[in-house]
Amino acid sequence: MFAQFLTPAYLPFAVTFAVMIGIGLIEAVGLGLGQLDLDTGVGADADGAGGVLDWLGLGGELPILIWLTSLLGCVTIAGIALQQGATALTGAPLAWGWALAGALVAGALLNTLAANGLARVMPGYETTVIHIDELLRGHGTILEGTARRGMPARAKVIDRHGQAHVVMVEPHDDGDAIAAGETALLVRREGKIFFALPDRGSIFTPL
Structure with a gap:
């Protein structure tokens, strides 16, 4: 399975998995990067902005790196599932470009549920940024x-x-x-x- 993970068809998801693990390790050693006050660049009062942020899973004040870690995990899972499904149906995985495109869409949808769930169970996030x-x-x-x-x-x-x-x-x-x-x-x-x-x-x- 590990050798298969490094083939061209699965390589994009090996990269997303490695980046996810790297971010997780940074947070685990207590560097506090998951608590940075990173501005998403979109004001919550802008027309439709609140709905877009809620749809992406950022409306619950989830720290951006935790949201990114969740997204990378969802894309990895979706990509592997997509390639395994394609192999089972056709005997071969999809080309990595098509697989990545499909995994990004499916991962974003899955991450909406995951991020909103994380936001509900995490302790309240309070910013210390001031004007x-x-x-x-x-x-x-x-x-x-x-x-x-x-x-x-x-x-x-x-x-x-x-x-x-x-x-x-x-x-x-x-x-x-x-x-x-x-x-x-x-x-x-x-x-x-x-x-x-x-x-x-x-x-x-x-x-």
Whole structure:
């Protein structure tokens, strides 16, 4: 059976099987790649987009690499079944191109059921990606130098998920300066520059 799996008629499915195993091993060793926030490129509010994502099995917030692993497995199973069926009926498997085309269609249909089932049994998937404007009203700590108007300095801001972000900060008021180690409240943003009010002596100083 293994030798048959490496023949040209079965080779596409040997490749899909190998890629599936590779992705599975990466996830198994705990690299966390299955939890990456990968954008599908289609907004859920677009006309018909929600239905397409649901049909593909991506509507249930299933991590993309787990969905891909499931799809590869379904294509592999469908391809082997198709070639075995063709051999039983005609005495020979289909040409690999025809077999791959049929397996892709059948695998996609099968994966719709598999992915939706996985999405129901997996723990809830929560993203930690934020929009840059969510850093506003947060407190940043100047890392080095002194922030002055027209002379931004690097500052570290902790978001609501506890993740650190490094942004460029200038004082909101012309006469202010924020030295390294001091904190400031981010009040507005223009492009990549945040403008902040120093915490010292202000009503915004945290209790």
